[in-house]
Amino acid sequence: MRRPCRGGAAPPGGGRFARGTDGPCSTRRWTGIAAQGKGSAVTIVPLGGLGEIGKNMMVLETEQDLIVIDAGLAFPGDDMPGVDVVIPDYGYLIERKQKLRGIFLTHGHEDHIGGIPYLLKEIQAPIYATRLTLGLVERKLEEDKLALPPRSRAVRPGERIRAGSFTVEPFLVNHSIPDSVGFAIRTPVGLFIHTGDFKFDQTPIDGRVADYQRLAAYGAEGVHVLMMDSTNAERPGVTGSERQVGEALANVFRQARGRILIASFASHLHRLQQVFDLAAQFKRRLAVIGRSMENAVEVAIKLGYLRDTGGVLTPADKIGDLAPERVVVLMTGSQGEPLSALARAATGELRKLELIPGDTVVIAANPIPGNEKLVQRTIDNLFRRGCQVVYGPHAGVHVSGHGSREELRLMLNLTRPRFFIPVHGEYRHLLHNAELARSVGIPDNHILIGENGTVFEITASSARIRGKVAAGAVMVDGLGVGDVGNVVLRDRRQLAQDGVLIVAMVLHREQRKVVSGPDLITRGFVYMRESEDLLAEARERAVQALNGIDEQDITEWSNIKAAVRDALGKFLYERTGRRPVILPIVLEV
Structure with missing residues (x-):
């Protein structure tokens, strides 16, 4: 049976149409921008983030100019003993550094900004990001005794940034950290969209709903290429709202008779805000333990993304003077990292905090693949110390920051792309995302699946895979970058x-x-x-x-x-x- 046609009347102002699907279907999509770039091409090269989770980095290149979207890191697997972090191989960029016009960051998670200090030691280019993301990058650079490159600045959704032959416009999305954006990129061959990490949260904590209207406007304008997050492409339905976590945490506060310790990702400021608000509501003082948590809270309060309206924040060394029922602690260690605050507290090695029977510990995160054993070991150690531990999907204390299948399908229908490249995910995630694209009418020969190093060549009328470039992993061990290889x-x-x-x-x-x-x-x-x-x-x-x-x-x-x-x-x-x-x-x- 033939799939129903999608499309509509010609846009005002004339222009031409391009067939959006193969065959006799009358669907057509506006590609007026693409007509301007006839004969030119844009190359898309992922240096990280395809076929894996982490170290996201995407290069968009014309003959004269080049921009980078994100520069993240990944954490080592069990097969990398002694390695601290893993970053992309920057060789492709270094060879073309004279063409680099800017580095655009979607949000402030480590897998999207963690590689910036290493990249800036090789290449200098202005960084464009929202206020919170840029603040987190600046703090990270300070630790490495580096500064933001000249002309770096904060950008706002809807603002247009010219970067050589590219014009980049951020648009608001929901994710598990505030100030997350995707990018609409006007190129010589058409309009490209990179979603970044996203979900559609109908009741976000900060009240800032993803910009459906702008996404639909891009779709009406004519999206030539969509690059979309694939992380949850296997999960049916819709990802839960962060407000659901607040309700589960409120139940913990009602039932706990002693201290409450909450381990979460430091960057999950919406969750941290709910903990601050609950501490004020239940008349508890709140302490923060763990370097990354302390840094995130300090930066977020300074920039206005975290509010201590109840005045509950107190130094960690003062909580020993308070009654247990008046204490709540935010801490690092939701992934069971051996040196994190929670893991050390669970083994009795944390000087700032000694666990006692009656403490309630909430692990407000799901284990990242590969961290399951570390998390289970930490949970066992917490139970041995007499703690009540709240964890796992049944507890409702965590929701994903990535959209599930119906949200991905909605993004596809809002933007109505001519060509589709699934990004950000392991290979099976990319395949599931491609299947979603087919389900909304995008033909097979308009869907391109690649991995790190794949060269996608996009023209005004075509999209193809042209080959591969070197895009390996560089291992960081202590102060050494790249000196640990396969032989070591x-x-x-x-x-x-x-x-x-x-x-x-x-x-x-x-x-x-x-x-x-x-x-x-x-x-x-x-x-x-x-x-x-x-x-x-x-x-x-x-x-x-x-x-x-x-x-x-x-x-x-x-x-x-x-x-x-x-x-x-x-x-x-x-x-x-x-x-x-x-x-x-x-x-x-």
């Missing part, structure tokens, strides 16, 4: 799994023989006192390997190391089934 990670995983065996020996160059050793030292492999027989036999194998080396080759350290490593590696695997890292050390006299 492989060694770390092997060290973590099987430990290390050090073989030390002294070589006399003139006598051409080993005069001392080999001595064996292990760490993380076997306990030396309990494995003396195994190590003694291993030493004999090392001696045999040395005796088997030609007298002419004995002074070549590489020959000695290779012989010892090969002999011990084979022996230890046969005896133990393990492959420790073997490090022969040769001293010469």
